[in-house]
Amino acid sequence: MTIPANLKYTKDHEWVRIDGEEAEFGVTDHAQEAIGDVVFVELPEVGQRVTAGESFAVIESSKAASDVYAPVSGEIIAINEALEDAPQLINEDPYGKGWIARIREVGDEHQELMDAETYGVFLQE
Template identity: 60%
Template sequence: MSNNIPDNLLYSRDHEWVDVDGDIATIGISDHAQAELGDVVFVDLPEPGTSIAANDSIAVVESVKAASDVYSPVSGEIIEVNEELGNEPGAVNSDPYGNGWICKIRLQDMSELDSLLSPADYSEFCS
């Protein structure tokens, strides 16, 4: 497994990462998840304006090996999606914590963040 786990993010046990800025959470899949999937060829993005609950499927990432649901670690409203993934789905592989982000959600319940893993806990969870 890659040790490429940024220490400013929170992580789910489903291998999603969350970057919180105020009440906005940017969501993507971890380096571990993209490595397991292999080369990503398509990302089915959610619709902005959609209200979602924690653990709902918000996207599907398709690779040469498999299609995998992406689950939202938090509840709220999807306010933005990464349209660039339509043209560059491989950004999920090449830059999972940067240009490979999937969507931004306006958080409904900040306490849900308490159930996410710290970088150290996520690293241990993956090993």
């Protein structure tokens, strides 16, 4: 189970890469493992505003649909269109090619997210 040290994490198993006023996010290695083989990702639209905790994307496996919650609030400025044809990228590279969206105007909500060490402990509990 990989938990990169430079990312922040939510209790819903999303990761966030903070980059100044922008943030990129996706789901964690633990999440992709629990979801199983991803066969479809319903992406949000660029320009859409999301609020932290709001469901903004859906990952479908052969078994079920799982909501992805926005880890922080902001405006979506990019979505990972590669997931439309290759949803399995979420399984193969959850922290890299399997990213889901980028947002801007990130507030300071991310201060409340877990760091890698805390998330690792959270997974153990």
